[in-house]
Every structure is written in structure tokens, then in C-alpha cells.
Amino acid sequence: MAPVEERKRPASPVLDEQSEAKKHQDTPKPAKAQKAPKVNRRRYRIKAPEPTSPLGVLQHEIEEILESHGLTKQLISNDMTRLLNDQEVEDRFHRQVSGVKILKLLSNGDGVAVIPHPEDESKRQICIVPFGLPGDVGVIKVFKTHPLYVESDLLDITEKSSYRKDELINCKYFGKCSGCQYQNVDYEQQLVFKRQTIENAFKFFAPKLSAANILPAIGNTQESPLQYTYRTKLTPHFNLPYRKGGHQLEYKPNLGFGAKGRPTWRKDMHIGSGSIIDIEECSIGTEIINIGMKNEKQRFERDFKNYRKGATILLREDTELSTGDLTKPGSTNEKGEKSTIEVTINDTKLTKSCVTDPRQIVTEYVNGFRFEFSGGEFFQNNNSILPIVTDYVRSNLSIPNSQPGEPNFLVDAYCGSGLFSITCSGDVSKVVGVEVSADSVKFAERNAKSNNIENATFIVGKAEKIFGNIDTPADRTSVILDPPRKGCDDVFLNQLSEYHPAKIVYISCNVHSQARDIDWFINETKNGGEYVVESIKGFDFFPQTHHVESVAVLRRK
Numbered sequence: 116m117a118p119v120e121e122r123k124r125p126a127s128p129v130l131d132e133q134s135e136a137k138k139h140q141d142t143p144k145p146a147k148a149q150k151a152p153k154v155n156r157r158r159y160r161i162k163a164p165e166p167t168s169p170l171g172v173l174q175h176e177i178e179e180i181l182e183s184h185g186l187t188k189q190l191i192s193n194d195m196t197r198l199l200n201d202q203e204v205e206d207r208f209h210r211q212v213s214g215v216k217i218l219k220l221l222s223n224g225d226g227v228a229v230i231p232h233p234e235d236e237s238k239r240q241i242c243i244v245p246f247g248l249p250g251d252v253g254v255i256k257v258f259k260t261h262p263l264y265v266e267s268d269l270l271d272i273t274e275k276s277s278y279r280k281d282e283l284i285n286c287k288y289f290g291k292c293s294g295c296q297y298q299n300v301d302y303e304q305q306l307v308f309k310r311q312t313i314e315n316a317f318k319f320f321a322p323k324l325s326a327a328n329i330l331p332a333i334g335n336t337q338e339s340p341l342q343y344t345y346r347t348k349l350t351p352h353f354n355l356p357y358r359k360g361g362h363q364l365e366y367k368p369n370l371g372f373g374a375k376g377r378p379t380w381r382k383d384m385h386i387g388s389g390s391i392i393d394i395e396e397c398s399i400g401t402e403i404i405n406i407g408m409k410n411e412k413q414r415f416e417r418d419f420k421n422y423r424k425g426a427t428i429l430l431r432e433d434t435e436l437s438t439g440d441l442t443k444p445g446s447t448n449e450k451g452e453k454s455t456i457e458v459t460i461n462d463t464k465l466t467k468s469c470v471t472d473p474r475q476i477v478t479e480y481v482n483g484f485r486f487e488f489s490g491g492e493f494f495q496n497n498n499s500i501l502p503i504v505t506d507y508v509r510s511n512l513s514i515p516n517s518q519p520g521e522p523n524f525l526v527d528a529y530c531g532s533g534l535f536s537i538t539c540s541g542d543v544s545k546v547v548g549v550e551v552s553a554d555s556v557k558f559a560e561r562n563a564k565s566n567n568i569e570n571a572t573f574i575v576g577k578a579e580k581i582f583g584n585i586d587t588p589a590d591r592t593s594v595i596l597d598p599p600r601k602g603c604d605d606v607f608l609n610q611l612s613e614y615h616p617a618k619i620v621y622i623s624c625n626v627h628s629q630a631r632d633i634d635w636f637i638n639e640t641k642n643g644g645e646y647v648v649e650s651i652k653g654f655d656f657f658p659q660t661h662h663v664e665s666v667a668v669l670r671r672k
């Protein structure tokens with residue numbers, strides 16, 4: 116293959132907030148009169164966030180709010196060095212405010228409001244209010260200040276949003292646990308919020324495609340068949356305080372999930388105020404995962420004194436045919452017996468158990484295919500939606516204007532243990548999967564074999580290197596991309612463009628990096644301009660949370 120032109124995306128834009136804060140740090144020092152005692156002034160350290168990380172996305176969302184309220188960055192910027200060095204200023208800033216109206220939702224599911232500045236009547240603050248819904252009016256407490264926004268806890272709701280249906284809440288920890296954001300929103304409305312998240316992602320991160328008005332309308336978000344009890348993996352964790360001399364801990368630390376501040380708006384909720392909430396059960400986890408949680412919690416109550424530092428506990432659902440190997444280790448109850456449950460799906464009896472060892476082999480069934488993978492490696496977490504997603508991806512691989520009998524090929528970049536390679540193998544002549552984890556490739560090969568798939572091969576390596584090994588004709592090849600949250604890098608996108616496949620199906624758990632990659636691929640790579648974005652559609656892998664998976668289909672014009 117000819118050498119690929121190395122074009123690079125520009126580095127992260129320098130944040131205005133950085134220069135703003137730097138300005139405050141650089142204020143001239145007063146002229147030396149007499150030697151004053153040295154005061155150690157604390158400086159605000161600024162890290163430029165990765166543009167498509169939650170903090171990077173927030174920069175765009177703040178800009179949009181400012182624009183819609185006729186505000187400028189100067190009107191909302193906070194002098195962080197003063198705040199860090201003057202207790203009085205800090206007290207003024209960290210305060211209770213009433214009558215705060217939530218204006219909109221951020222892509223991370225938090226509400227956002229504009230509140231008065233505590234020092235200057237002409238200024239305002241952008242205030243993030245977790246668990247606030249657009250239209251809610253309430254009392255908040257500001258507890259942390261940043262250069263361009265403040266964080267708060269929702270203390271009370273005085274006027275309810277029309278979206279708010281608190282009677283739908285299914286979990287006693289909702290409203291404090293950082294896991295779910297939307298339990299009190301109709302499921303149909305959750306799907307609408309997620310479509311809006313994708314629309315915003317393309318507006319913010321695909322500015323050229325948006326300005327050219329050539330993106331398709333974002334499709335309706337595909338619902339998940341299960342809206343609770345769907346998560347096949349949970350990872351509760353605990354922290355241990357530092358103990359001088361390694362003294363044993365006398366009290367049991369909380370084991371569960373992170374708390375989202377200290378909100379008090381749910382008057383029927385009485386749980387402690389630690390940074391980790393002690394969780395007994397999680398309503399989005401599957402039944403066997405919750406049984407595993409109960410077992411591991413009991414074990415932790417007995418063993419916590421033996422731990423020297425905090426840890427995360429793996430809970431991963433394992434599904435075996437009831438006639439299969441049931442001797443595998445799994446979470447055990449207090450009598451030392453392995454916990455299992457029996458379910459029947461389409462007349463097939465299955466036994467479910469909960470794996471806690473990251474090195475143990477886990478089994479899952481998707482669309483009649485059997486998958487094995489290491490408990491600690493990546494596998495999708497909502498089994499109920501996987502048949503729908505894999506069918507959708509498969510149906511979008513077909514090459515336009517194909518004649519009957521013409522061969523077609525599939526390259527599955529970032530293939531993991533072969534989920535898409537295997538479920539889509541029936542429709543193509545040959546599949547090549549590539550994956551950086553040698554362990555996952557080992558399982559992809561094993562999964563192809565155990566499912567009697569003979570047209571799939573797998574390569575251990577970086578997706579960026581794959582095109583040197585691909586010999587299938589590009590105009591008969593579709594490429595699946597399913598990268599981690601950070602998306603694809605420039606080297607990969609340049610190579611993909613050079614290879615010039617007939618179809619690209621880009622699956623992503625971070626719609627922001629997906630939008631950025633598609634904009635860059637089409638506008639900045641050699642052959643990118645020859646592609647059209649055929650469709651973009653969200654899939655709700657994580658009901659009750661703000662997360663959305665997005666599938667974008669690109670084809671050569």
C-alpha cells in the first residue's frame with residue numbers, strides 16, 4: 116500500500132478559562148517597601164481537558180448557555196486564586212441559593228442553571244445541579260467553584276419540572292448514587308434526551324458537517340428491551356483511610372458506588388454522607404449480579420480488616436446451558452455454596468452465576484451464538500439489546516449496487532472477543548478482526564471455532580496497523596469500527612481513508628469522539644470527501660442513565 120499522508124488533528128484548543136485564570140495569577144506584584152513575612156499563596160492549577168471528555172464537552176455546553184442568555188465569559192469567570200486564599204471569599208461563594216430554575220440538561224444528565232454572582236450584581240454563575248430537571252425550581256447549595264462554573268447539591272424542589280415523575284423511582288439510592296440520572300423520567304422521554312445528546316455531539320464536534328448541513332436527521336433512539344435488571348456487570352468498590360503504622364480498621368467501610376454530592380431533595384431517602392454509598396442492591400443490575408453483590412458484601416463484612424487498601428470487586432454474569440459445565444467457580448453464599456439461578460429462554464434452560472475473578476472465563480449467548488471471554492476483559496453489559504444492535508449492524512454492512520453472487524468482505528477493527536465479527540459472519544465471504552488485546556483475540560478465535568465459523572480470522576495488533584495486512588478489495592469491503600471512548604486516532608483515520616472501503620459502520624460509546632472522528636475523516640483525510648453519512652442512530656444500552664451508544668453508517672458516494 117502507498118504511504119499514507121500523515122495529517123494530524125489540531126491539538127486541543129487552549130481554553131479561554133485558562134488564559135482567564137492565568138491573567139489573575141499574573142497580576143503585578145506590589146512594589147517592595149519593606150520586607151513582609153512570606154505568605155504562601157495557593158495557585159489554581161489548570162489542566163486542559165481532553166476535548167471529548169466530560170469536562171471538554173462541558174466547555175461547549177457552557178458556551179451554548181452563555182450564548183442563549185446573552186452572557187460573556189467575563190461575566191461568569193471566577194477569580195480562583197483569590198478564592199483559594201481568602202476564607203471570607205470562599206464562604207461567600209459556597210452558599211445556599213433559593214428560587215433556582217433548571218434551564219436544561221447537560222449530556223452527563225446533570226441539570227444546569229444560571230444564578231447570581233455572590234460578589235457582583237452585574238455578574239452571573241453557571242451552576243451545575245445534579246438531579247435537577249429542566250423546569251424544576253429549587254434550593255441549591257454551591258459547594259465547589261471552578262473558573263467558569265460552580266457545582267451544587269439540590270436541597271429542595273419548590274416547583275416541579277413537567278418531566279419529573281418521582282413516583283417512577285425504583286431504587287432507594289436514586290438521587291444520591293452517581294450511577295443513574297433518569298429514573299424519575301418516563302422511558303420515552305429518556306430516549307428523547309439521548310437523541311438530543313447525539314444531536315448536540317454532532318453540533319459541537321462535527322462543526323464542518325453541521326455547517327454544510329449534510330448530516331442526516333438523528334434517528335429515534337432504539338429502546339432497550341429491559342429497562343431495569345439489565346446490567347450483566349457491576350463493579351462496587353471501597354476506600355480505606357490511611358492508617359499510620361498499619362493499624363487494623365475497626366469499622367467497616369462502605370462498599371458500593373460513588374455518591375453524587377450531598378443532595379437532600381429526596382425526603383424519603385436516609386443514607387449516610389460518605390463519598391461511597393453502601394449499596395445492598397442495584398436495580399439496573401441483573402438478578403444474579405445482585406445475588407453476587409449480597410454474597411460479596413457478606414464476605415466483606417467478615418474480611419474487611421484484612422485489606423490494606425481500597426479495592427474494586429468484579430461482579431460479572433455468567434450464563435451456561437443447564438446441560439453444560441456447571442463446575443466453574445462463582446460467587447458463593449455464606450455456606451460456601453455457589454449461587455445460581457435457572458432461567459428458560461426460548462425453551463432453552465440456562466443457569467446463571469456470578470463471576471468475581473477477572474481471569475475466569477465467562478460465557479454469554481447473543482443471537483444464538485456462544486461467546487467466551489475473560490471476566491476482566493471488555494464485553495457489552497446489556498445482553499437484552501445485543502441481538503437488536505448486532506442485527507442492525509449486520510443489515511448496514513451490505514454494499515450498494517451489489518450483483519447476486521458477488522463476494523463481500525468485512526474488517527472488524529477493535530473486534531474484542533469477536534461480537535460483531537461472529538454475529539455478522541453469515542452475510543459476508545470473509546471477516547478479518549483486529550484487536551490490541553491478545554487475550555481477547557484468543558477468545559475471538561475460540562468463539563469463531565465453537566460457533567463453527569470458518570470464514571473469520573483475527574489479528575493481534577493496533578487497528579492503525581491493520582491495513583497493511585488487508586488484501587480484500589476495498590470496493591467490496593465494509594469496515595466496522597468500535598473503538599474505546601477516546602475514539603480513533605489520526606493515523607487510523609488516514610489509513611482508513613487511504614484504504615477507501617465501500618461502507619463504514621462506526622459504533623461508539625462516546626458520541627462526542629465519534630462526531631469528532633467523522634467530521635475529521637470526511638473533511639481532512641485524502642478520500643474522506645467521497646463519503647456520505649447515511650444514518651446516525653442511538654441505542655439505549657444503559658436505561659435510567661445518561662449514557663447512549665451511537666451507530667453511524669458511512670458509504671462511498
Ligand SMILES: C[S@@+](CC[C@H](N)C(=O)[O-])C[C@H]1O[C@@H](n2cnc3c(N)ncnc32)[C@H](O)[C@@H]1O
Pocket residue numbers: 493494495528529530531532533534535549550551552555576577578579597598599600
Ligand atoms: C468498545 S470495545 C469493543 C469490542 C467489541 N467490538 C465488542 O463489542 O465486544 C473496544 C475494543 O478496542 C480494543 N482496542 C483499544 N485500542 C485499540 C487499538 N488501538 N487497536 C485495536 N484495538 C484496540 C480494546 O481492547 C477493546 O476490546
